[in-house]
Amino acid sequence: MSGRTLYDKLWDDHVVRDNGDGTCLIYIDRHLIHEVTSPQAFEGLRLAGRRPWRVDADLAVSDHNVPTTDRDHIDDPVARTQLETLDANCREWNITQFGIHDPRQGIVHVVGPEQGACLPGMTIVCGDSHTSTNGALGALAFGIGTSEVEHVLATQCLVLHKARNMRIRVEGETGPGVTAKDIVLHIIGRIGTAGGTGHAIEFAGSAIRALSMEGRMTVCNMAIEAGARAGMVAVDQTTIDYVRGRPYAPRGELWEQAVEAWSDLHSDEDAVFDRDVVIDAGEIRPVVTWGTSPEMVVPVNGRVPDPARESDPVRRIGMERALEYMDLEPDMPVTEIRIDKVFIGSCTNSRIEDLRAAAEVVRGRKLAPGVKQALVVPGSGLVKRQAEEEGLDRIFTEAGFEWREPGCSMCLGMNPDRLAPGERCASTSNRNFEGRQGPGGRTHLVSPAMAAAAAIAGHFVDVREFLD
Amino acid sequence: MKSFEKFTGLVAPLDRPNVDTDAIIPKQFLKSIRRTGFGPYLFDEWRYLDHGEPDMDCSGRPLNPDFVLNQPRYQGAEILLARDNFGCGSSREHAVWALADYGIRVVIAPSFADIFYSNCGKNGLLAITLPSGEIDRLFREVEASEGYRLTVDLESQTLTTPAGEVIPFEIDPALKERLLQGLDDIAITLQHADEIRAYEARRAREAPWLFPARE
Numbered sequence: 001m002s003g004r005t006l007y008d009k010l011w012d013d014h015v016v017r018d019n020g021d022g023t024c025l026i027y028i029d030r031h032l033i034h035e036v037t038s039p040q041a042f043e044g045l046r047l048a049g050r051r052p053w054r055v056d057a058d059l060a061v062s063d064h065n066v067p068t069t070d071r072d073h074i075d076d077p078v079a080r081t082q083l084e085t086l087d088a089n090c091r092e093w094n095i096t097q098f099g100i101h102d103p104r105q106g107i108v109h110v111v112g113p114e115q116g117a118c119l120p121g122m123t124i125v126c127g128d129s130h131t132s133t134n135g136a137l138g139a140l141a142f143g144i145g146t147s148e149v150e151h152v153l154a155t156q157c158l159v160l161h162k163a164r165n166m167r168i169r170v171e172g173e174t175g176p177g178v179t180a181k182d183i184v185l186h187i188i189g190r191i192g193t194a195g196g197t198g199h200a201i202e203f204a205g206s207a208i209r210a211l212s213m214e215g216r217m218t219v220c221n222m223a224i225e226a227g228a229r230a231g232m233v234a235v236d237q238t239t240i241d242y243v244r245g246r247p248y249a250p251r252g253e254l255w256e257q258a259v260e261a262w263s264d265l266h267s268d269e270d271a272v273f274d275r276d277v278v279i280d281a282g283e284i285r286p287v288v289t290w291g292t293s294p295e296m297v298v299p300v301n302g303r304v305p306d307p308a309r310e311s312d313p314v315r316r317i318g319m320e321r322a323l324e325y326m327d328l329e330p331d332m333p334v335t336e337i338r339i340d341k342v343f344i345g346s347c348t349n350s351r352i353e354d355l356r357a358a359a360e361v362v363r364g365r366k367l368a369p370g371v372k373q374a375l376v377v378p379g380s381g382l383v384k385r386q387a388e389e390e391g392l393d394r395i396f397t398e399a400g401f402e403w404r405e406p407g408c409s410m411c412l413g414m415n416p417d418r419l420a421p422g423e424r425c426a427s428t429s430n431r432n433f434e435g436r437q438g439p440g441g442r443t444h445l446v447s448p449a450m451a452a453a454a455a456i457a458g459h460f461v462d463v464r465e466f467l468d
Numbered sequence: 469m470k471s472f473e474k475f476t477g478l479v480a481p482l483d484r485p486n487v488d489t490d491a492i493i494p495k496q497f498l499k500s501i502r503r504t505g506f507g508p509y510l511f512d513e514w515r516y517l518d519h520g521e522p523d524m525d526c527s528g529r530p531l532n533p534d535f536v537l538n539q540p541r542y543q544g545a546e547i548l549l550a551r552d553n554f555g556c557g558s559s560r561e562h563a564v565w566a567l568a569d570y571g572i573r574v575v576i577a578p579s580f581a582d583i584f585y586s587n588c589g590k591n592g593l594l595a596i597t598l599p600s601g602e603i604d605r606l607f608r609e610v611e612a613s614e615g616y617r618l619t620v621d622l623e624s625q626t627l628t629t630p631a632g633e634v635i636p637f638e639i640d641p642a643l644k645e646r647l648l649q650g651l652d653d654i655a656i657t658l659q660h661a662d663e664i665r666a667y668e669a670r671r672a673r674e675a676p677w678l679f680p681a682r683e
């Protein structure tokens with residue numbers, strides 16, 4: 001028998017029963033809850049006269065709708081109702097919640113690992129597709145729908161079909177200015193947004209191992225944009241060092257026992273993958289998305305592609321439509337694309353390392369005159385506090401950036417932070433779909449350093465010019 | 469979920485193909501935090517002459533007299549007769565919640581969109597597929613005779629017309645069992661509650677750090 005992949009191991013460890021019909025009942029160790037996808041689940045529970053199975057596995061935090069300025073006055077009644085409903089549900093069932101005035105509040109996918117509430121070897125779910133972020137810890141983490149949120153609340157389990165195994169190895173060393181975000185955008189550009197469909201992706205190879213935990217989270221975060229519900233990275237010393245000492249992490253003897261068990265959380269040498277992709281890290285450049293799908297990626301020193309050179313007619317039409325929406329000309333250099341706004345934040349890129357990378361570019365410089373607004377939205381209250389201790393907030397504000405309270409903010413524009421129609425944004429978030437950051441808004445996905453460089457230049461620019 | 473019992477109900481005909489979930493419940497109602505209370509907004513754009521918003525009081529809104537469900541003879545309908553590809557469009561479960569909240573217990577159509585079909589099963593709504601010819605005939609009969617009622621018997625998989633004619637239908641045996649027993653997905657999983665507890669007990673020994681509250 002051949003060895004098992006990391007995904008196989010995580011799956012096997014959580015099988016409660018094999019239903020015999022191609023599905024298994026899978027146990028869930030950590031259930032993260034936020035305000036948008038949980039209200040109907042709680043109501044369903046109540047209507048059926050049920051109660052949560054195990055509240056100590058639940059952790060709730062509001063993030064999508066929270067204002068990133070004044071938290072005491074929430075004008076949007078829908079947002080307010082959702083926030084209050086989560087508060088009430090958590091109170092009713094005694095579920096741990098970080099309220100909007102708690103310094104630990106933040107984007108759910110940033111908060112979980114930061115608190116050590118998400119650990120290696122766990123199954124982790126949340127009613128949000130970017131739950132895959134947590135897979136960076138060597139965990140099986142994926143997003144679920146509202147009916148499944150209710151199912152997990154009531155039973156601590158999910159009925160699942162096992163996915164196929166896919167490995168993406170990024171081998172070699174990345175060049176200067178290339179970050180985790182560039183790696184994952186490059187991967188999506190290569191395999192396409194459906195490339196990982198039906199698979200659980202393990203990110204491996206020397207360039208992935210060389211990443212910090214923050215970087216690995218950025219990569220796993222966008223597994224969903226590569227079509228996979230889950231992305232993960234094997235446990236190594238970097239993982240252990242990251243988890244050690246976090247508030248919810250085990251201590252003392254339990255810690256020793258856990259670390260011992262975690263040492264097995266990697267694919268066996270002889271494990272077989274249904275799909276194996278190898279990428280040369282040396283090929284990767286700082287990238288920018290030019291279109292309305294995360295796979296529409298070009299190097300910053302490249303040009304916007306010309307649909308006329310695309311032979312597949314379906315793709316050609318998609319490209320033409322994207323160019324029209326984005327208001328770009330074929331073959332124009334990426335560095336000539338001027339921007340109106342800058343957003344540094346989201347569960348992809350709002351951790352301390354991201355803010356440091358952006359601040360390094362910004363330090364001592366000023367926002368370009370044409371840039372109307374540049375937001376920095378830390379991923380959590382604790383990230384914000386640490387950044388302030390390091391003086392990063394002043395670097396940003398002195399350059400003309402706005403320094404905000406944590407939340408999803410302009411990643412999806414559910415709160416008041418959004419693009420006006422036609423506005424163009426350099427954004428560190430994960431989705432550049434039409435209207436994602438506000439109706440008619442145009443999103444270019446980039447790394448924090450690239451977003452910062454664009455803010456200073458007023459247009460996209462090769463961040464390597466800023467890093468000497 | 470309530471178990472699905474044999475009943476005789478009034479039939480309303482909705483004679484258009486590709487009724488999508490946005491027609492069944494328009495998107496502005498998705499902002500709601502509830503899964504009940506959607507009944508008054510079912511088919512909102514077709515049913516009313518004004519624009520509906522969440523939490524609106526519908527009692528005084530101008531009704532569209534041409535919309536079939538507004539006709540006096542179809543008030544209290546529990547069975548909806550529909551056309552091809554019913555429930556297409558977005559995956560919103562709200563569409564099923566709205567039908568159920570309105571009082572619809574059965575939808576009969578030549579075909580259903582996949583996700584809508586599976587959402588019906590999750591919420592105790594019976595979606596019956598019949599051949600187009602059969603559906604055509606039912607449309608004619610329903611429109612021809614006021615107060616047309618069908619008896620729906622899931623156990624024997626039959627519909628019985630007012631004239632006593634019996635029409636058999638097919639359904640997946642597992643789904644049939646679930647509906648008859650009134651089991652939703654959660655109830656089915658909870659049938660294995662002992663196995664879940666046994667798993668937890670074993671896991672708490674093997675990986676005690678995952679169960680800090682038990683120490």
Ligand code: SF4
Pocket residue numbers: 063064107108109128130346347348407408411412429430
């Ligand atoms: S930051 Fe954006 S992608 Fe992440 S959870 Fe919030 S809305 Fe979703």
